Amino acid sequence: xxxxxQARAKAVRQRGIPPIEGADRKxxxxxxxxxxxxxxxxxxxxxxxxxxxxxxxxxxRPKAADSDGVAP
Numbered sequence: 852x853x854x855x856x857q858a859r860a861k862a863v864r865q866r867g868i869p870p871i872e873g874a875d876r877k878x879x880x881x882x883x884x885x886x887x888x889x890x891x892x893x894x895x896x897x898x899x900x901x902x903x904x905x906x907x908x909x910x911x912r913p914k915a916a917d918s919d920g921v922a923p
Contacts, residue, residue: 852898853893853894853896853898854894856890856891856893856894856896857890857891857894859886859890859894860887860890860891860894863883863886863887863890864887866883868880892909893907893909895909895910896908896909897909
């Protein structure tokens, strides 16, 4: 399941923008950004299955910066 969400995030990132203009184009781009974030978060989750209950752990803490101030 995690692999499927990683693949979906990659597909959203790589898909092109259809030939639409104006407000529809902005809505398409905004929705693609949201889709990517959702799929990427689940794709980065740590999954466990205990007694038939699927638990996804997602670390939402900011990544620590390197000594040069750039996050890894």
